[in-house]
Structures are given as structure tokens and as C-alpha cells.
Amino acid sequence: MPSIPAMPNSSMPTIVPLPSEPAPQPTEPAGSTRLLLVDCPDGPGLVHLITGVLAHHGANIVINHEYVDRHAVRFFMRTEFSGGDGLDEAVERLRAALPQPANVRLGRSGAYRLAVLATREHHCLAELLVRNLYGELGASIEAVISNHPSLETLTTRFGVPFQAVPHDGMTREAHDEAVLDALEAFAPDYIVLAKYMRVLGPAFVKRYEGRILNIHHSFLPAFVGANPYRQAFERGVKIIGATAHFVTEGLDAGPIVAQAVVPVDHNDGPADMARAGRDVEKIVLAKALRLVCEDRVFLSGSRAIVFD
Amino acid sequence: MPSIPAMPNSSMPTIVPLPSEPAPQPTEPAGSTRLLLVDCPDGPGLVHLITGVLAHHGANIVINHEYVDRHAVRFFMRTEFSGGDGLDEAVERLRAALPQPANVRLGRSGAYRLAVLATREHHCLAELLVRNLYGELGASIEAVISNHPSLETLTTRFGVPFQAVPHDGMTREAHDEAVLDALEAFAPDYIVLAKYMRVLGPAFVKRYEGRILNIHHSFLPAFVGANPYRQAFERGVKIIGATAHFVTEGLDAGPIVAQAVVPVDHNDGPADMARAGRDVEKIVLAKALRLVCEDRVFLSGSRAIVFD
């Protein structure tokens, strides 16, 4: 193993996004807007009610996104607005006025804290670390935790704390517990599984319910089990893809946030398919993470509503 | 089973969509919803105002789409709602209350009348005729008009009136005029240029302003002039595409409604590229036409707002 550049374990100053060109580009309009996020049982007059409360507080709506899940009979709304006074009071007012159970909150885009879990593959982690370095995530990566030490050098090159939590000789439950302990110090809002090759147990999933994002190498047709790219090759697929989804019980069954694909052909062996797959995986994971951190994603049962 | 429409030159009965499986599928929810379409200068409280008027008339909003063009300072809204009484009065009420100049109307999805202009290429026309036959357009094709007779057989197989308006020996203005005369009888809401190989003059465009949809074989990078696929081949492009857009003055400069692309490689000669291009062209044109006929498209200067 090469000597690790001096990064690790030195006291790291707070990371400052590097100057670059173009400067980190906010979604237009500029950051002076705020977000109101609402979901509640559907019913008549909800948009009128919500926009009325916002108007009462002097807020000007910039853009609304709404959706009604007709099966769940549930209403979802993301409102970007400028101006407004007494917004916490507005939130309380809405909580009282909307059908129950209702979730009402102001968006925190830009302020989310992330922890990344990884194992040995570097491509997704590196993608996130570069974006974090330049302030492009709408969130900050507070730590990388791995069951394997090999990504420490990469992580610390980017000034992000790395913690190895080896799983050797541990039960899954005990290892999950150790990772949860390690996470505690970083108080993450979201956990990102960047090719973390362990299946999380129910206790872990419950602890961060609706807050764990995973990237899965899924195909047309989907392959499960070991060596998915070899299976894809043997089946002769012409397209491979990747899926970013929230983790529920079971690693690969939660609500899908983003998917993308890339064409392959018979000349592509399993290694070529894996390489093409890695490019898709990292872009899809980064996109899904951006959507989540910009408060664009709501969960409705097994589906993710994505206001893109 | 309906009687089979007689072939060419006989008097055509009204076309009856053929029974098929699956039946023509409406966008969910079912047809009992209506559409309200609004655009006006932007300002505070518009959503609250509009939803208030709808609520006053007993309408329940199913889904809203809104957009503000910040450069034009103009607000666009498409509201799908169920129920409601006195809707014409609601429209009048809104017209009076909104900032001026405002456009307010109820959608007519499903009731639009189309005329198709074509020349000699059949792929786009055939695509539209099949969809028309099965009631999938959200509109009806009332006539096909061409400057060349070769598509008559195809058109009349589908029971649609065909009219040839040859251009030989005519000035562009005179030919445009003759086509306008032929169109008059069919009272079309929209004109679809399905590979119509003539450039429309300003008088024609003005007569159907904002109501002419064209399909253009555009590339990466875009090619103009004669033999675009040969140019694309000689430039060695790896992707070709198509663009459906509204016609303004100049055939290929109006607001873009839909675009799509397909990969090609060095093995593809100009004829292969043209063949691949045709598949993209017809799907993109049909998609754009559906979006327009479902009242999902607003024009804002050089841009099309598409609530898909």
C-alpha cells in the first residue's frame, strides 16, 4: 500500500469551498427565497388555504409544485416564495388549519448534514466529495464511514473526516450498532450509501427512517444476487442502468428517486458493463442527492414524489 | 364493427375510431375533469385569487401547474378540476379580476380540429393517421393537404379527406393563398406540418399565428440548408435528433415544444441517419401534438412552457 498523504488525522479546518469558475450556481432565483413544504390528507380548497396564509404573512409565491396521490388521498405541495414575516407562526397556523395528519415545515436546502457510508468502490464517493468541495450539494458531507480502510486516503484528500468500522468477527446487528454509534457524533440529516456493500438491519433503517439514500445497479431486466454485471452479460442485455432510492426494510425495495441507463452491446464484457455502470451510478446518486437536499422529494408509501 | 370507409375519391363518412385493445386511454383521472387555462402579468396573490374563484364556483382542484416567466414577468397556470357550476361566469369573473392583458379560457382537450400539411414523405403522416384512427390524438384530423399527390392513397386508406394543391407555376404567395383557401372549409384549430417541404410566407403564418406546429430534423450541431443528413454524415455526428416547434416567421425559429435524439455512429451512412431520424421525427411530432391538444403548452415569447 502506498504511503497515505499526510491528510488523515491532522486537525482539519472547516472545509471552505474552493474558488472556481463558474461559482457555485444556485437554482435561480437567488437564495433570498424560502421553501414551504406541506403534505396532508387531500381535500377541497387546500391550495387556496395555503396560499392565503402565505399572503397573510406577506410572502410572494415564486413557484408552486403540487401533487395529489389519489390512491393515498394525500396532497403534497412545495412552495418557493420570497419575502414574508413571522414564518414560524405561519407554519403553526397551517398546522392547525390543515386536515390531519399534516406535515408542515420550512425547507432547509443548503443546511443539511450528510454522512456517507462506503466500502471499497471509489467512484460514487469521489463524485460526492468533489461536489462537496465546491459547495454543489446543497448540503455538507460531515463524515465518511466505511467497513474497510481503503477509501480513507481519498476521503481525507478532500478534508472530510473518515472513520473505519470493520465488521470482521461481528454479527450484522453488532456492526450496524457500531456504525450507528459512529454516526451519532456527526448528527447527520441524511445517510448516503455510496456503494456500501452491507445490508442494513431493521434497527438501523428504523433509526434513520426515510433518510437513507442508496444507489443500486439495476438492469433491464433487473438482476439480483451476486455478480449482477456478469448476469447482465450472460443475458445479453442492451441497456444497463442504475437506481437511486430510499432504503426501507430490505436494501433495494424503497421509493425510487432517480434512474438512468446507458446502452451496451455484445462487445461489452462484464468489466465493460461494470465500467459503464459506474458512470451512471455516480451521476444518478448525485442527482438524487441534490433533489433530496433541495427539498424536492416527498415520500408517499412506496413512491417518491419528485418536484424537479 | 363500423362499416369500412370506402377507399379514395368516394365521399367519406365521419371517421369512427376503431375498436381496439386497450381502448383509447384518457389521462387519469377520467374525462369528468375540466381545465382552466390562465396567463397574465405576474403579481402577488394570483394563485390565491384563481383558486378562490374556482372554490366559489364549487370546483375541486385535481392538479395545478404554474410557472412564472421572470423575464417577461408573466404568470401561467393550468388547473385541472372536477365539479363546478357556472364556469363561463367564473371565466368572466377571472378576466375582470386579473391584471391585464390576461388570457383566461376553459380547455377544449379532445375537441380540437386539425389539418395536416404534407408533401411526399409518409412517416409522420402515417403516424398521425394511425393515432387519429384510434382516437389517441385528443383531436381529430379533418383533412390532409399536400402540394404533391403521392400521399393521397395512404390518407384515404384511413378515411381522411385529402386535397392536393400543386404549386407548379405559382409564386409562393399564390400557393400559400391556395392552401389557405383549401383549409378554410375544415376550420382547423391547429395546422400540423408533417414534413411539408415548403416555407410558409408571413401572411400564412399570421393567419394561424401560434397555431402551426412543425417537425424539424435538427442535429447536434444543427444543420441548415439542403441535405441535412448528408451534412450530418460528413460532420461525423454521433447523435441526430428532431425538434417539434411552433412556426413563427421563418420556418425553424419558433418556440420548441419537444425534442428527442438517437445515437448513430460512423457505420451509419446518410441513408441510415435519415431512417433513424424518421423514427425520431414521427414520435416527437406526435408527442408535441398530444401536449398541444391536451392544453399543456403555453407560449411565452420565444419559449414554450410545457406542463407535462
Added chain:
Amino acid sequence: MPSIPAMPNSSMPTIVPLPSEPAPQPTEPAGSTRLLLVDCPDGPGLVHLITGVLAHHGANIVINHEYVDRHAVRFFMRTEFSGGDGLDEAVERLRAALPQPANVRLGRSGAYRLAVLATREHHCLAELLVRNLYGELGASIEAVISNHPSLETLTTRFGVPFQAVPHDGMTREAHDEAVLDALEAFAPDYIVLAKYMRVLGPAFVKRYEGRILNIHHSFLPAFVGANPYRQAFERGVKIIGATAHFVTEGLDAGPIVAQAVVPVDHNDGPADMARAGRDVEKIVLAKALRLVCEDRVFLSGSRAIVFD
């Protein structure tokens, strides 16, 4: 103008491709080239041997495609050439010289006879009928056979014989047998399942082994069983797709020839997904059929080698 083929139930004359613009476009170079198709156990010197025999017979190679399946240790080659004398003798010479078992034949692109099986959905059938009408398939549709009468009108509009073989009250085996009987008269080289909603039994598949092409609505992740688009909706997928494949035992497990996808989002209900899926299905099926009829597809176990 050509005489219009008589409508249903009359005796059909040979279909004549309609004049159109652009004329049916052959893959460049023009039709004066021929194809040599070889597959045999891999070994040293095969390309040298084959090109030597072609040169001996005065043939000039225009383009070669080669592939070695390293797992099956099998060599595949498609050679397009111009000129050459005594080609049947060249084929015999190669058969004698190549490692056994070897398949050697001259391509028949343009001369293949097709039979289409369909049920009630029209979109794939209409796509194939339009392309057949204009001579774009590199093959001719000799008949459409269906277990349901509803597509007869569409089929006969295009001058293609239609035969209904109802399955009511029949076992699968008996119905398969009846369809096989009906097919016999048309001597098809390939069978195309254009949304044929019956599972073919082993006897049928064996009768046309490696010669049955199917279109399957497959998704990311793949869904099986009833109502696939409803399942896709409930799973909240962001991409849907389609797969054209050869039929082996079991309807959806054979070698994949072509796949494509289209993005969807949470606004798309099951009916929207089905509509988007239909556009992909028909284009993918038509593409796969073209590849097969241009002699570009070889089968190697569970994989299709596609020289595109």
C-alpha cells in the same frame, strides 16, 4: 397512381410498395452487394481463410463484422461484399474448410417472408404494416393471424391477409396447433409477436426455433405477471422500457435483440405509462425486426450478437 388494393375478404394481389418520398432507402452502398454469414468454432486463421475464399471467387469485401464468444469459443462473421462468381461453390468450399459444426450461408436480406401474430392492441401491428407498405422492412408481411377479430379492419386496409384463429374453448396446445396450421400456407421465415397475448407452447417454439421475435414491456426493475404498468406505477419507477427478443421456451427469456427506454415521473398514471410504453415498444420491435431481416443478428446461447 397504383391501383388501390381491394379491402377485406377479397383476394389480395401482391402488395406493391407505394411511391413516396424519400424512396425506400437501402443501406448504403446500393443493393449490388451480397452478404456472407458464418459461424463456427473459434480457432486461428479463420478471417484469413474466409477472406481468402472470397478473394478466390473475385469478391471484394465492403465491410466485415466479426465477434468471438469466448465462453462458447465460437466465431461469428458477417461480410458484405461486391462482385464474385460461383458463390454457391464458395459457400460449399467454406463449409468443407471450416471447423465443425459450422453454419455458412448467403444473406437473403430483402427476401424474407414474415407472419405477424397479434391480439387486440394495434400499435405494433400498425407500425409494421406502414413500414411494409413502403418497403422498409427488408422483408414482406405475408399474413396477420390473431386470436381475436378486432385488428382485421386495420390489417386489410393495408392489403395484407388477415386470419382469425379464436382460442375459445380450446386447450393451449390445440390453439397453437391451429395457428401453426394457419401459418403453413404463408411459409414464413420469421414469426413476429406484435403484442400477441398468448404464451406459445414448446411445440410451437420448437417448430420455429430461433425464428420467433417478441416484444416485451419490460421495466426498471422488471415486472412480471398481470398489469405491468400498474405495478410500475405503484413502484414509482422513473423509467419504463421495452425489450425485443427471440422466443425460446418461456415467452420472455430468449436472446435480446434491442431495448429502449423512456423517462416517466410521478405525474404519469398507469395509463400514461402504458401510452409512453407503446411508443417505445413499436419502435424497438421495428428496429429489431430490421436488424434480423438485414441478417445482422446471430444467436449464441442466451445472447444475441447484433452487428449494427
Added chain:
Amino acid sequence: MPSIPAMPNSSMPTIVPLPSEPAPQPTEPAGSTRLLLVDCPDGPGLVHLITGVLAHHGANIVINHEYVDRHAVRFFMRTEFSGGDGLDEAVERLRAALPQPANVRLGRSGAYRLAVLATREHHCLAELLVRNLYGELGASIEAVISNHPSLETLTTRFGVPFQAVPHDGMTREAHDEAVLDALEAFAPDYIVLAKYMRVLGPAFVKRYEGRILNIHHSFLPAFVGANPYRQAFERGVKIIGATAHFVTEGLDAGPIVAQAVVPVDHNDGPADMARAGRDVEKIVLAKALRLVCEDRVFLSGSRAIVFD
């Protein structure tokens, strides 16, 4: 060689590709194969001749790719083979036997030396640096040279030499000359323009003719001049893209190696389009660079032949 800027606090050792999982994955089959690359005027019997010489030298062909540019009447061939003795002699033998002018060489995949030119945007450079760190380029980045100092920190984090060559107060010719001088020490085989915002003059282009790869933000339709993403927004395009191409005289007119696109809609402002564009740019540039460094790209006039 320039001194390595002090990274965060430590002196940087020579960079050694980091251990990771999966290990850098060669295209199958493994590295024991070699490449023969030939282009020459087209004529009869070329494949037979070339495969004969290889066979004479005991080489077993693994895979051939061939192409004939019919307009230029030129033949291109890439042969991957195993075994073989006296390969330099085989190359000489082929040079003597082929029609002139012929280029014949053995591939150097894995051994190419790269220099990257950048300005202030980090996304393409970071993508290449990560791949370089893990040995995924089939080449090594020897240096990054920029007309601006801001990317020094990023570059040196990855242990790659960085050299600033400011252009202030210099003519384009003088600055080009200074960059050429700086490049000399690194003896690059290829120059990669990773968002280098300067137009190279004819002398520079001539010095590295056919060896400069650029990434261009091209659109549907293509936009030129300043602020391309703003132009794209104002035109209301639904797709944006990127093009990797060789540089000839004029920055954006050389042979295209790879292109890709991403959909956008009316909700995407210029900054959103730029962000989406950056993801496409970096993946397309990295793909094109891999194709070049795997000896898969031949130039034929204004076109790139890509044996992928």
C-alpha cells in the same frame, strides 16, 4: 518539472494509484493482447493480406474492427491479437506491402502521456484526476496547465503537477507559445482541453495536430458565442448536450469522438442548464479520452471513426 505545490500541509510523494475495489478493470480479455492499427487506401484483399502477415508471425486474432470510408476511399483496421513474434518486423512487412500512403503501428494503450489544459471550471478536470488516480484512463496525466491559478489546489490534491501560465498582457500567439514551452517538459502524447477557455492559434494546433481533444457544450440547436446556456434558455430548448472532438483549426470544428445529451424543461433556468450540462460534459470527455487512449479512434478528414 515544476515543484509540487504544498498540499494541505505535507510534501506530496509521487502519486501511486490507490488500491480500491473493484481494481482497475481492463477491457476483457486481459492485457496479454496487443493491438495492430492500420489505415491505408482501400483496395481488394486488404483484410486477407493483413491477417496473413499476422498469422505468419504466429499471432491469433481476438477481434477485428474494420471500416472503409467510401468517400475518401480509405481503409481502417484495428486488430486485437494474442501471441506473435517479431511484431516490429511484421509492421515493417505490412508497411511495405500495403498501398501507400499507409499508417501501420502497434497500439500503446495504457502508455499514453496526457497534459490537461484548464482555466477555472473544475468539473472536467476533477473527473479526469479521479480516474487518473485509480488508473482508469489507459493513460497518465503528467501535468495540468492553466491560464488561471484557481485549479492548483484541486490538482495538487491528486498529486499531479500544476503550472500556471497567465495570459495577462500577452498576445494570443505569445501565450500559446508560453503554453507550448511549458508542455515540452512533459512530452505529452495527447493534450486534453478540459474547459480551457482560450482559442488555440494555428501554430499550437499544428504542433499537436490530431492530438488535441476538446469538450464543447453544444446544444440542439447548437449555440455559438458567449453565454451558450443563456442562449439555450432563451430559445427554450428541451435537450442540452456536449461534444468531445479533436481540435483542428478553429476551436469547435474538428472530428467528433463522442456526444451525449440530457433533457431539460422550462423550469430550468440558465444556471440549471449549466449544471446539467457540466455532468454531461465531464462524462463525455472522459469517455472520448478513454476511446482515444484505447486506440479506438481513427481520423478520416472531418470524421472520427470510433471502433467502440
